[in-house]
Amino acid sequence: MTENKFLTKTLNDTAVTRRSFLKWSAALGGTAALAGGLKFGLKDVEKVSAETEGEWKPFRCMGCEATCISYALVKDGRVVREKTDDNHPDSPEYPLQKGCLRGRARRTLIYGVDRIKYPMKRKNWEPGGGKKELRGKDEWVRISWDEAIDLVSTEMKRIKETYGNESIFTLNPNGASNLITAYGGCMRSWGMLSCGGWIKTHPHMTGKQAYMVFYDEHTSNDRFELQNSKLIVLWGVNPSWSSLGGPNNHYLEAKRAGAKIISVDPFFNNTHSSLSDEWIAVRPATDTALLLAVAYEMIVNNLQDQDFLDKYTVGFDKDHMPEGADPQGNFKDYVLGTYDGQPKSPEWASTICGVEVNTIRHFAHEIATTKPASFITSGGPARARRGEQFCQAFLTVGWMTGNVGLSGAEVSDSYGNKAGNGGPVLVKPGYGGDPVIPNPVQMAMVYDDMWDAIVKGEFAIGPTSLKCDIRMIYDIGYSNFINSLPGTNRAIDAYRKVDFVVASDSFLTTKMSYADIALPATMNWERWPYLAHMIGAFSSNNRETLTYTSKIIDPLFEAKDDQWMETEIAKKLGLDPTTLFLSDQQRFYNQLAGSQVVKDDVSGYEPLFTLTADDIKELGATGEPQQGRMEWQEFKKKGIYQVQRHKGDQFGFIAYKAFRDDPVANPLQTPSGKFQIYSQELSDDVASCGGYTIAPIAKYSPPDEGYEGTFSDFEKGEKGEFPLQLITPHYIARVHSTLDNVTWLKEAFPHEAWINPVTAKKYGIQHGDGVVVSSKHGAIIRTAKVSNRIVPGVIVLGEGGWVKRDDATMLDRGGCANTLVGVTGDNKSGIQAYNTTNVKIEKWDQVVVPDCRLEPRLPKFEGENNG
């Protein structure tokens, strides 16, 4: 390893010079206050923060998808101050929707010195690719928008005409843009960004879609119901970081009302430290073994709610199997080891999951006998290789307690900002109305396979292997997959393979660094308002609120909206842009006009906004005036409509209540009409993806790179080359990779590798040491945070660090979690296995400069003296 060379380069790179600061400060109009990306700016920000004059304009930060509302004070076209929700007195029943530290960093982010100011071309790019290997480290050349649009459209045309539309690859969670589909389509990617194993298990086992995906499915209870729970089990749940405000408070109120809270997690996170009475410290991706042992303990003591199981589920025992299923395949006999000779006893599980036998026993008794109870989990434990098995086991054991469809009882996957507050939305935005142009190319590569597929020219659809020849990566839009999806090193290979990469973003994020043409995108303060997050058809993430972001400032520098870029490209390609997109004005108006709020008697919805003819004119749209609950002009100022709730109101909700009350009259949308503890369809569905297979019931099979993977010989207890497990949860300082360039947040919450003292000692590591963490997929540099809050043998690393890879050493100085998390050949059911990776840790005996002291990431321009 050429460590010294790497270090020298890093230190040279990171020396902040007064000169470089002044240069960028001048570019921002000489207002040092706007230099939020640098520490020098802080004093000036405080100075201007005393401003009181100007207009307060509402915004939501587009961060973690919460519905908090904040306001920017705009004076002379500049934001001089921010505040958050102060619309009414705060109370647990009718809480303010306050923005968190991430939302409050918006101004620092948007006015950061590292904004990309104009379109740029990679110096050594030329049509066909040029020196492709220089992607990520080449110099940049400033170009005009005309030239940028011309280059993109000419290269797109050449690639389409030479290699066909299937050689164009788009990266976007929302699918291909209408520009691309109208131009003949593209190869797409698919997979589950967020909910891991839930995507397939939930529909097959409950008949309802996974919670986060289809927002009108309701699988968890209204927040007031939590207060009727005697026991709440939080299985891998962390709203203290991932959804500040609301969800944490819902659990806090339940605790105040007397609920006991038990958390099950490899990480004693901030939610647990603030709320939990007990922590069950489980090893990552071994939850299934723990759950099976809990089931065993319940079964041998006859503690399961047999009446519930008989009436509402199939597959628990041999007498209640779905039609056509082999009776021997039932769950109970698997747990008892009737046919495989291995009882899934606490003793068996303990060696795998690391939880003591007595703890498992006690836990099983407690959850079986305390009623009503709520079993709540998130996406975390399901974002694992073979993540489906956790979901199967979690639902099965939850159902064994019978806590379904009753007040204070639930078994749910409930995360993000809907956590702890389920039920039909009480207020929702209208549909924007953009045309939907289907993608003529009917092929998509699964996320876990796509980077390899681009490199190798071969991809899989189910068990079938097909040839592909990707020539262009189209990365215009809201995502940063090269950083956010597993296999970042492989992704870099893919980016360096193709002829052409075009990307848009507001900073030199990873996707922009590895592009050939990098286009500066506006940020949400600079765009025409919109109501719904991303896709107009989806309602907001909190059933009680609707919020919006107004246009707060004019675009900085030469930044443009993605839609403007695509419109200009469309024109060059001979397409009529008016057939592709609605105008921003019309889309926003449609969302407003279609917004609905629940009627007081809960008999349906009524229009939310009153819109006069003058309003519609002012909005720049066409439409008919309408009467609603709230004047648009008021919403325009406030930015929020919030349903006023109180305990016992008419808006409460208990998931599966109708089914519980009368399962015959209200069957579930499953083949049996009941909960499917046994689902052949689920097993077949996963098998059809062509990767690993799972059983129709919850079974524990060690995942690749799970706990067992840390051993070279598990039976003998001999550790292997990568003896530790890594989990990469969502981090408090960022939203994925967004905000990793905000100095304030980096200073307050450094991006560290958390490690248990016992493990640290074993590897000669002390708190604050520089460390190299590596897996078979890559290596990163961080500092160690030694803490008792992590299970021994596990490293916790927040996701979203910006990749900063040195090609010579292959060390990622930015500490991107996905440099470590890799792709595997057989993970094809769409799961991103962010929480199953085997790693090792070594002391790095060089100085690690804290991220908050690093120079902002700025493009290096051709011929510029960057020293």
Ligand SMILES: Nc1nc2c(c(=O)[nH]1)N[C@H]1C(S)=C(S)[C@@H](COP(=O)(O)OP(=O)(O)OC[C@H]3O[C@@H](n4cnc5c(=O)[nH]c(N)nc54)[C@H](O)[C@@H]3O)O[C@H]1N2
């Ligand atoms: N290791 C690990 N990785 C994970 C996860 C994990 O748990 N562990 N979680 C995953 C999950 S759940 C998710 S949802 C994904 C999210 O992954 P991504 O969707 O890639 O999210 P971000 O990293 O925030 O990247 C969004 C980028 O879009 C830019 N942007 C914002 N608005 C616009 C716009 O209007 N136009 C343009 N052009 N750019 C815009 C932002 O500046 C930012 O660079 O990450 C996943 N990655």
Ligand SMILES: Nc1nc2c(c(=O)[nH]1)N[C@H]1C(S)=C(S)[C@@H](COP(=O)(O)OP(=O)(O)OC[C@H]3O[C@@H](n4cnc5c(=O)[nH]c(N)nc54)[C@H](O)[C@@H]3O)O[C@H]1N2
């Ligand atoms: N600050 C911040 N908030 C966010 C986001 C963000 O990037 N930053 N992203 C938003 C998005 S898009 C999403 S999808 C949600 C995600 O929110 P969640 O689905 O809740 O995901 P995480 O916060 O990553 O993980 C939750 C908990 O699962 C635990 N966990 C991980 N692996 C295991 C395991 O194997 N077993 C058990 N028992 N527990 C495990 C973690 O330690 C963590 O405490 O968050 C949203 N909120």
Ligand code: SF4
């Ligand atoms: S990050 Fe989430 S909780 Fe924080 S202000 Fe933004 S949307 Fe709200």
Ligand SMILES: [Mo]
């Ligand atoms: Mo997500």
